Amino acid sequence: MNEPARRPSADNPIRETDDDARALARQLMADAQFAAVAVLELETGMPLVSRVAVAVEADGSPFVLASDLSGHSRALARDGRASLLFGEPGPKGDPLTHPRVTVIGRIEKLERGDPQHAARRDFWLKKHPKSKLYVDFGDFHFWRMKVERANLNGGFGKAYELTAEDLRQAGA
Amino acid sequence: MNEPARRPSADNPIRETDDDARALARQLMADAQFAAVAVLELETGMPLVSRVAVAVEADGSPFVLASDLSGHSRALARDGRASLLFGEPGPKGDPLTHPRVTVIGRIEKLERGDPQHAARRDFWLKKHPKSKLYVDFGDFHFWRMKVERANLNGGFGKAYELTAEDLRQAGA
Numbered sequence: 001m002n003e004p005a006r007r008p009s010a011d012n013p014i015r016e017t018d019d020d021a022r023a024l025a026r027q028l029m030a031d032a033q034f035a036a037v038a039v040l041e042l043e044t045g046m047p048l049v050s051r052v053a054v055a056v057e058a059d060g061s062p063f064v065l066a067s068d069l070s071g072h073s074r075a076l077a078r079d080g081r082a083s084l085l086f087g088e089p090g091p092k093g094d095p096l097t098h099p100r101v102t103v104i105g106r107i108e109k110l111e112r113g114d115p116q117h118a119a120r121r122d123f124w125l126k127k128h129p130k131s132k133l134y135v136d137f138g139d140f141h142f143w144r145m146k147v148e149r150a151n152l153n154g155g156f157g158k159a160y161e162l163t164a165e166d167l168r169q170a171g172a
Numbered sequence: 173m174n175e176p177a178r179r180p181s182a183d184n185p186i187r188e189t190d191d192d193a194r195a196l197a198r199q200l201m202a203d204a205q206f207a208a209v210a211v212l213e214l215e216t217g218m219p220l221v222s223r224v225a226v227a228v229e230a231d232g233s234p235f236v237l238a239s240d241l242s243g244h245s246r247a248l249a250r251d252g253r254a255s256l257l258f259g260e261p262g263p264k265g266d267p268l269t270h271p272r273v274t275v276i277g278r279i280e281k282l283e284r285g286d287p288q289h290a291a292r293r294d295f296w297l298k299k300h301p302k303s304k305l306y307v308d309f310g311d312f313h314f315w316r317m318k319v320e321r322a323n324l325n326g327g328f329g330k331a332y333e334l335t336a337e338d339l340r341q342a343g344a
Binding site for chain 1: 185205206208209210211212213218219220221222223224225241243253254255256257260261267268272274276303306323325328
């Protein structure tokens with residue numbers, strides 16, 4: 001242990017969750033225009049990563065807009081297990097020192113008949129105005145993650161394990 | 173089909189691979205400083221996405237530098253199945269119109285005794301000079317993907333399925 005403050009031990013590399021960690025994770029999610037999503041590929045079970053546009057409900061549940069034709073939608077229709085990576089580095093510096101959070105859970109398709117569809121669509125279009133070109137295409141649906149837990153990396157060696165409750169906005 | 177040129181049919185949404193698609197995929201990989209990696213989580217088998225710094229060998233094989241303590245390293249040590257997402261959107265515009273490529277294969281740990289280690293380390297440090305702070309830490313290793321195939325998305329509705337051969341640089 002040459003740098004104990006910056007480099008937690010191999011035995012316990014996870015730091016204790018505090019309010020700063022919770023606030024950082026929420027901010028990374030709220031700020032994100034897009035995320036990387038990992039799913040289990042339909043035909044093979046391989047872990048498949050792709051990009052999705054994203055928004056986050058007040059209770060901390062991320063949701064995405066995706067075409068039924070996409071590989072991740074076809075995978076999620078059979079097996080909702082997934083994770084989402086939020087927090088994009090800028091163009092400079094070591095990308096591994098930029099904070100990011102992996103949110104883990106199950107993603108379910110939301111039908112247009114959902115009573116919240118109109119409100120969700122409005123919320124989405126405020127964040128992603130360009131998607132009005134395709135938000136109403138018949139093959140596009142919203143999909144929402146039921147969050148189970150999250151891994152926050154606040155920069156090199158600053159790792160935290162968060163609960164779904166940790167990601168909830170105050171008052172939600 | 174209102175826009176056949178921009179919106180391939182549901183029956184066959186994949187376009188025929190051409191030299192422009194191959195060149196775009198190679199460029200996205202060569203330009204990337206980092207990528208999102210999806211693996212199968214060790215304890216649960218959940219698809220887990222996280223961020224890794226990345227470089228690409230001349231034969232099209234991506235490789236990463238990662239700590240043995242990271243969740244993705246511990247997962248890959250047991251099951252090398254993985255995918256890597258290359259191609260980061262800029263801060264403006266619809267992120268789903270920015271090209272990106274998902275490269276799918278198996279990732280294997282490279283030991284320091286590997287005869288190519290010194291050359292690989294030099295190549296890596298030219299691309300990622302700030303990682304000299306930790307490249308020689310005992311728990312850091314290079315991990316290389318044996319590519320099986322790739323999904324290229326050249327922008328909205330422009331999908332291609334590429335082979336490992338398609339990703340090889342000319343002359344490699």
